[in-house]
Amino acid sequence: MSLLPLKFYGQPVLRKPAQAINKITPEIKELAAAMLETMNNAHGVGLAAPQVGHPLQLIVMNVGDEDHVLINPKIVRKTGKMTYNEGCLSLPGIFLETQRYGHVVVKARNLKGENVVLEGTDLLGICLQHEIDHLNGVLFVDRVEDRKEVEKSLKKLSSELQKNMWPEIPEPVRETAEAL
Ligand code: CO
Numbered sequence: 001m002s003l004l005p006l007k008f009y010g011q012p013v014l015r016k017p018a019q020a021i022n023k024i025t026p027e028i029k030e031l032a033a034a035m036l037e038t039m040n041n042a043h044g045v046g047l048a049a050p051q052v053g054h055p056l057q058l059i060v061m062n063v064g065d066e067d068h069v070l071i072n073p074k075i076v077r078k079t080g081k082m083t084y085n086e087g088c089l090s091l092p093g094i095f096l097e098t099q100r101y102g103h104v105v106v107k108a109r110n111l112k113g114e115n116v117v118l119e120g121t122d123l124l125g126i127c128l129q130h131e132i133d134h135l136n137g138v139l140f141v142d143r144v145e146d147r148k149e150v151e152k153s154l155k156k157l158s159s160e161l162q163k164n165m166w167p168e169i170p171e172p173v174r175e176t177a178e179a180l
Pocket residue numbers: 087088089090130134179180
């Protein structure tokens with residue numbers, strides 16, 4: 001078991017653009033495996049490397065089908081619109097209706113260095129958009145239209161984090177949706 005400590009809202013690495021990965025080293029493979037473990041342990045369905053303190057373009061996901069590890073993922077096509085009640089392991093306890101594209105096509109590399117294309121609607125599509133946002137320093141709350149609700153939620157979370165009420169992800173964080 002190698003669980004990684006999660007970075008929470010307010011930590012600068014979550015706002016930093018992640019660097020592209022040029023070489024898939026044993027360290028990158030280890031990081032991906034540890035991220036999958038950390039995500040599953042926290043009952044998340046997606047996790048991006050900045051959320052565990054690494055500003056690298058690496059995401060892992062499992063939306064109930066299989067484990068996905070994507071390196072340098074890019075959205076190459078986006079169509080339609082949908083809203084989803086999103087959460088995030090880095091913003092525990094916050095779930096808000098978030099505006100997203102309905103369908104996305106993503107190009108990336110897998111751990112073998114092969115080019116892969118992933119197409120997603122519903123939760124997979126949401127997850128892809130949410131995790132790729134993390135690589136650009138964007139958090140789901142940035143995309144929520146109800147700014148008053150965001151402000152209120154973030155204020156509450158910030159004070160809880162300051163009091164260190166969330167030393168670990170509570171079990172489970174997902175009351176109304178999966179955390180990404
Ligand atoms: Co997230």
